[in-house]
Amino acid sequence: MINIFKETEAILEGHFLLSSGRHSNRYMQCAKVLMYPDKAEIVVKEVVEKIKDLDIDVVVGPAMGGIIVAYEIGRQLNKRAIFTEREDGVMKLRRGFEIKEGERVLIAEDVVTTGKSSLEVAEVVKECGGEVVGIACLVDRTVGDIGYKVFSALKIDLETYDPESCPLCKEGIPYIKPGSRK
Numbered sequence: 197m198i199n200i201f202k203e204t205e206a207i208l209e210g211h212f213l214l215s216s217g218r219h220s221n222r223y224m225q226c227a228k229v230l231m232y233p234d235k236a237e238i239v240v241k242e243v244v245e246k247i248k249d250l251d252i253d254v255v256v257g258p259a260m261g262g263i264i265v266a267y268e269i270g271r272q273l274n275k276r277a278i279f280t281e282r283e284d285g286v287m288k289l290r291r292g293f294e295i296k297e298g299e300r301v302l303i304a305e306d307v308v309t310t311g312k313s314s315l316e317v318a319e320v321v322k323e324c325g326g327e328v329v330g331i332a333c334l335v336d337r338t339v340g341d342i343g344y345k346v347f348s349a350l351k352i353d354l355e356t357y358d359p360e361s362c363p364l365c366k367e368g369i370p371y372i373k374p375g376s377r378k
Contacts, residue, residue, distance in 0.1 A: 197242060197350045200235050201335075204228045211364040211371040216310040218356040219364060223374055224335045226306035230264045240268040242349035243332050248273070250329050253299040256280060256321065258287060258313040261306035269304050269332055277304075280317050287316040289324070297325035303344070305333040309356070311342035318344065 201207050206228035212220050230236045252275055257266030259281035270277025278293040295301060301321045303314050308331060318328045328344055336348035337356075359365065 197239060200229060200239055201350070204232060204235060208374070211362075211369045213359075213371045213373040214309060214356065216312055216356075217359070218309070219359055219362040219371060220354055220356045221364060222354045224307050224337070224352070224354075225374060226261065226265075226334050229334065230306070236264065236268055237272075239334055239349045240265065240272060243334070243347055244269060244272045246347040247302065247330065247332055250302065251300050252302045252329060254278060254295060254326075255302045255304050255332075256289075256293075256295070256317060257304040258317050262304050262313070262317075265306055265332070265334060266304035269302065275302075280320055287313075287320055289320060295321055295324035295326040299324075299326045300329045301326045302329055303331045305331060307335040307337060308333045308342070308346055308348070309337040311338060311344075315343065 206225050208223040208225055212223040214220055254276045255266045255270040257263050257279045259279050263279045266277045266279055280287045280289055303317050305314055308314055314331045321328050330345040330347055332347045334349050336346050336351045337354055
């Protein structure tokens with residue numbers, strides 16, 4: 197899996213502000229993998245192998261990073277695939293998407309670090325009466341338990357820093373914010 201990320205130049209080095217608010221010297225830009233449908237299929241197939249025995253009714257991904265991943269997982273499992281998006285800063289289902297009472301839902305993401313977006317989606321699922329069966333992602337960067345089982349194509353440990361103690365900030369290196377959360 198790591199070779200696909202290297203081939204597509206999806207592993208970036210520098211100073212990054214992550215969606216979680218933490219800083220890192222490396223960033224996994226999964227969009228660089230997902231722009232190649234053949235490579236996306238291979239990476240997602242690795243995840244699907246790990247979740248194929250789960251009882252899933254619908255796959256839901258948060259916009260932006262989870263849309264293509266949710267779609268491809270849904271395609272490979274022959275399940276409905278939808279996405280949430282923020283409206284006035286709050287994660288919601290829109291566009292006529294719905295989760296029915298009792299449906300078993302898999303949350304799909306590109307990268308999971310703190311699980312912030314996934315947990316926002318989980319709240320939407322619960323509000324609709326659905327049951328979260330897990331979180332699927334291309335890259336798992338989690339440290340510790342985020343409350344749900346995480347299924348990934350790749351598990352990596354990249355250093356992250358609180359902004360107050362970031363050594364890159366202390367060196368005066370400006371950060372870039374490549375993620376989708378504003």
